[in-house]
Amino acid sequence: MRFKNASRIIIGIVFVLIAVSTLMLLVQPATAPAPALPNNSCADCHRKLLFTSETQRQFVEIRIKHLESGISCSIVCHEDKLNKSTASTYAMWSISTHALFDVTCEKCHGGNPSAVLKKDAHFNLSTISIARANTPETCGKCHEPELEEFKSSQHFKKLESGEEGPAPACITCHQAHSVRVLTASEIEDFCSNCHNRITGISPAVPKKAEAALSSVNELQVGISKARSAVISAKAKGKDVTAAEADLEAARTILKNTPSVWHRFNLTYFDIEVQKGIVDTQMVEKETAESPATPLPTKAPGFEGVLLISGLVAAYWLGFRRNSR
Numbered sequence: 136m137r138f139k140n141a142s143r144i145i146i147g148i149v150f151v152l153i154a155v156s157t158l159m160l161l162v163q164p165a166t167a168p169a170p171a172l173p174n175n176s177c178a179d180c181h182r183k184l185l186f187t188s189e190t191q192r193q194f195v196e197i198r199i200k201h202l203e204s205g206i207s208c209s210i211v212c213h214e215d216k217l218n219k220s221t222a223s224t225y226a227m228w229s230i231s232t233h234a235l236f237d238v239t240c241e242k243c244h245g246g247n248p249s250a251v252l253k254k255d256a257h258f259n260l261s262t263i264s265i266a267r268a269n270t271p272e273t274c275g276k277c278h279e280p281e282l283e284e285f286k287s288s289q290h291f292k293k294l295e296s297g298e299e300g301p302a303p304a305c306i307t308c309h310q311a312h313s314v315r316v317l318t319a320s321e322i323e324d325f326c327s328n329c330h331n332r333i334t335g336i337s338p339a340v341p342k343k344a345e346a347a348l349s350s351v352n353e354l355q356v357g358i359s360k361a362r363s364a365v366i367s368a369k370a371k372g373k374d375v376t377a378a379e380a381d382l383e384a385a386r387t388i389l390k391n392t393p394s395v396w397h398r399f400n401l402t403y404f405d406i407e408v409q410k411g412i413v414d415t416q417m418v419e420k421e422t423a424e425s426p427a428t429p430l431p432t433k434a435p436g437f438e439g440v441l442l443i444s445g446l447v448a449a450y451w452l453g454f455r456r457n458s459r
Contacts, residue, residue: 224312231314243273243403268294277455281395288399301329301336343401349393350408357415358385368422378421385414 140175228234233242241248243265251255264273271291275282285291294302308325309315317325326341368375388411395404 227310227312228314231312232316233314238277242277266309267304267306268297274305280391281397284394284397285399288397290399301334303329317348319352322348339402345406347401347405348396350405350412351389352452354385354389354392354408354411354415357384357412361385361415361418364422365418369440373422375422378418381414381417381421385411385418388414 214328228240235237239248240246245259245264247256247258250258261267271282271285271294275285290303294304296302308317323341323345326344330337330340331337361378365375365378365382368378387405392404392408395407398404
């Protein structure tokens, strides 16, 4: 009996829940209100751009309607290739060294970043300065030492000649917007894109480049040790004038390695770095503790001779007594 009552109660509860759910569905409006989205200044300026193809114009209209209705997924579904490229470019720049030092778009592309109106902001935009062959001069406005070294390289001569085949420009190694600086572990694979047995262009270069950049790490470690040695020696009151001069010479070589690298003369680069390493080794020698000077052994004087003579005489007398 009790089991039947419990079953009836459970069935009653389920029935009530179903009835409440049905009532809520009937009362709910047919369309939910559009979500409030934050203002997107990029979309405000660029969503009405006119494109050449009819398909692109249709996509723009769809995106506008979706944005006005608060459907944010339209950006993901219908974004055109131009805006995808622009978003990717900005993302790469935003984590680059250029962004860190506030080197913004107008430095390379022109324009007026402080202008409010689109017409004024885009005034004096140029594609000539960012053309691949022109990037050395554009980058050289800020990176003068690197440009001077690069102009003496075979890479630059190849680029300037306009001949067919690989001719590296600045963006070849550093990329246009991410502005990467290749590490020793990356350089071998990267150089192999052009320098390999298939192209026949100096296939031994990648290995040499990796070894050359690795030696810079050795120089950095040497400078750190030399600096510690100078500080320690100075604290002990030693004259560290010569050591400080050698340390400064090593630091200067390290400071110049980025520009010297752009000469792309690996032999010359390695010689310069090795000079710096030798300088750091000299610092450690100049600051090393001098070995303790041993006390000089005194030659036996009169007292020593007298003592030895007494011992010999005592031994002789004892020997004679025993022999009797």
